[in-house]
Amino acid sequence: MTRPKALLSWSSGKDAAWALQALRQTGEVEVVGLLTTTNAAFDRVAMHGVRETLLEAQADAVGLPLWKVPLPWPCANEAYEAKMAEVCARAATQGIEAMAFGDLFLEDVRGYRIQKLAGTGLKPLFPIWEPDTGRLARAMIQAGLKATLSCVDPNALDAAFAGRDFDADLLAALPPDVDPCGERGEFHTFAWDGPMFRHPVALRCGEVVERDGFVFADLVPA
Secondary structure (H helix, E strand, C coil), X not given: CCCCEEEEECCCCHHHHHHHHHHXXXXXXXXXXXXXEEECCCCEECCCCCEHHXXXXXXXXXXXXXXXXXXXXXXXXXXXXXXXHHHHHHHHHCCEEEEECCCCCCHHHHHHHHHHHCCCCCEEECCCCCCCHXXXXXXXXXXXXXXXXXXXXXXXXXXXXXXXXXXXXXXXXXXXXXXXXXXXXXXXXXXXXXXXXXXXXXXXXXXXXXXXXXXXXXXXXX
């Protein structure tokens, strides 16, 4: 029996990587590509600030093709939605039946995705929906998922966390009002090894800079 084909919304972070692992374990769909929005002005992953060269190495390491969606900068929401509508239409013509997301508990975000996929022919999937993000974070780490904080919101978390590894020490050091998975945008990560990878992505942490109200650790291919 042929499994439905799915794209995975791929931010380059730990939640997307964990969603890939979950989808592969259940086997209910065949993930055929990673859909990533990039900042066309800077050749980086939108919001996470990760270089496209690392994104490409990451996709190679998990063994899936990238579907890049270059966005203008700055990008109005209308432009973003138009680009995503084009991608959904393209996916549907290629026999893809679902779009998966690594969302954890934000109901408004989930509702937005469901609304925007309505009528596209793509079914929304949320394979790691889990309100207990502390338990989820520990499960990721125990399973061997390796990730580094690429972006920090300094209004929610000390800038010194940028560039730190997502590990048990980091979880212990997070303030109690910060979500263990950074689901409210406190931090974003770049996943570089784990059970969903065929091999690690070699990187090092470069310069840490503040830009547009966020603190970014410039992760560089090693």
